[in-house]
Amino acid sequence: MPPRPKIPRPTVKRLSLYLREIETRSELGHKTISSKQLGQALGLTDAQVRKDLACFGNFGHPGVGYQTTELIAELRNILGTDRQWNAALVGVGNIGRALMSYGRFRRKGFDIAAVFDSDPTIVDQDIAGHHVHSMKDLAGLVKERDIKIGVVAVPAAHAQQVADQLIAAGVLGILNFAPKRLDVHDKVSVVSVDFSVALEQLAFQVSLGLVGSLEEG
Amino acid sequence: MPPRPKIPRPTVKRLSLYLREIETRSELGHKTISSKQLGQALGLTDAQVRKDLACFGNFGHPGVGYQTTELIAELRNILGTDRQWNAALVGVGNIGRALMSYGRFRRKGFDIAAVFDSDPTIVDQDIAGHHVHSMKDLAGLVKERDIKIGVVAVPAAHAQQVADQLIAAGVLGILNFAPKRLDVHDKVSVVSVDFSVALEQLAFQVSLGLVGSLEEG
DNA sequence: AGTTGTGAACTGATTCACAGCC
DNA sequence: GGCTGTGAATCAGTTCACAACT
Numbered sequence: 001m002p003p004r005p006k007i008p009r010p011t012v013k014r015l016s017l018y019l020r021e022i023e024t025r026s027e028l029g030h031k032t033i034s035s036k037q038l039g040q041a042l043g044l045t046d047a048q049v050r051k052d053l054a055c056f057g058n059f060g061h062p063g064v065g066y067q068t069t070e071l072i073a074e075l076r077n078i079l080g081t082d083r084q085w086n087a088a089l090v091g092v093g094n095i096g097r098a099l100m101s102y103g104r105f106r107r108k109g110f111d112i113a114a115v116f117d118s119d120p121t122i123v124d125q126d127i128a129g130h131h132v133h134s135m136k137d138l139a140g141l142v143k144e145r146d147i148k149i150g151v152v153a154v155p156a157a158h159a160q161q162v163a164d165q166l167i168a169a170g171v172l173g174i175l176n177f178a179p180k181r182l183d184v185h186d187k188v189s190v191v192s193v194d195f196s197v198a199l200e201q202l203a204f205q206v207s208l209g210l211v212g213s214l215e216e217g
Numbered sequence: 218m219p220p221r222p223k224i225p226r227p228t229v230k231r232l233s234l235y236l237r238e239i240e241t242r243s244e245l246g247h248k249t250i251s252s253k254q255l256g257q258a259l260g261l262t263d264a265q266v267r268k269d270l271a272c273f274g275n276f277g278h279p280g281v282g283y284q285t286t287e288l289i290a291e292l293r294n295i296l297g298t299d300r301q302w303n304a305a306l307v308g309v310g311n312i313g314r315a316l317m318s319y320g321r322f323r324r325k326g327f328d329i330a331a332v333f334d335s336d337p338t339i340v341d342q343d344i345a346g347h348h349v350h351s352m353k354d355l356a357g358l359v360k361e362r363d364i365k366i367g368v369v370a371v372p373a374a375h376a377q378q379v380a381d382q383l384i385a386a387g388v389l390g391i392l393n394f395a396p397k398r399l400d401v402h403d404k405v406s407v408v409s410v411d412f413s414v415a416l417e418q419l420a421f422q423v424s425l426g427l428v429g430s431l432e433e434g
Numbered sequence: 435a436g437t438t439g440t441g442a443a444c445t446g447a448t449t450c451a452c453a454g455c456c
Numbered sequence: 457g458g459c460t461g462t463g464a465a466t467c468a469g470t471t472c473a474c475a476a477c478t
Contacts, residue, residue, distance in 0.1 A: 200233040205408070264448075
């Protein structure tokens, strides 16, 4: 099974958008969708949509389009959201608290299986239904609860050391909310969500009177 | 004044990263920084850094590098974060509340000058030091308070209509947290922060055992 | 008719490599 | 020695255009 040719980075981002749009349409009763319809809804060309989907197999039916239920299943499988990922949240500040009560987290297959903070005044409290653990329990609980994902929601100054601890404990991926590039060894994936950059993008575009939109993750 | 050749989209994203790194180093007392140092810190080539910065002028000093204070001022000016932007926040749910107490918002020149929600049970309450206004006051307050930026933090189903109201009221840019593509007419900029996409990026990379990191905004 | 999948052409971005400067 | 700025070359991503299929 050698046919995994190449997957352009931008393609992976778009897969999420495809999935969301098709889920919406499927709920509205649509049985099929064409690359043209999908492209129009997302501001992309039909060729782009077809190229992206063709990276992973021939899901389309010439003359018909793509079957929504079939494509949803394929995309979930490709993206890995049909599996369940246990996650450790580190940092119970603004962002951490918002994430704890954020429904979509769980809906995408991520389960916050443990919460940590270094502030002794909140360690051992229960916040939004989660017990806050001390940082020194991190390694133990990550292994015990089969946690594969770390969520870094601490200030920039501590982000790297928290990431190091998570990786040492065995996580395979990190979702980083700190405004700081994380240096990680190979085999660990990092996705960063950076508000500062988003804000500055917007300031730049607005102050230049720039046209056009920019998807930001 | 024709010398505004072209600005690659990815360049704009990186400018934010440059600014952050240089600010950090400047605070540590560094007077200059070379493209090589900057690139190394951010995982980029030195040529990339120079090309990006050269889009906006010749800030560098051959043999020396870039002066930190000078470059910080230039970058802030380019990005527009040396100006002040009044923003309207729409939606006082999880994300909205987190944004209200999020310091970086203000530090990047964004001032939440008015907060709105459609839920009558929270309209007219004070939350995190902000009075929550009814949606029907939106147009009036946006004009009255010279608001140029709208922040959409409502469910996907209402995002487009909220964006339409903001634009009708006169905002020039929208920061969108709803998992939904916003259709906007020209002259209005949109930057979207999409957690679903970030989560799925991570699930994809981890389940593929993929190497490498991905900056996500 | 309508639609997919894909090689070819094109556009855009990154890297290379070096002239010019300190 | 070190460094910037930039044209040229390379690489990546997108769009085009059409054969194949329903």
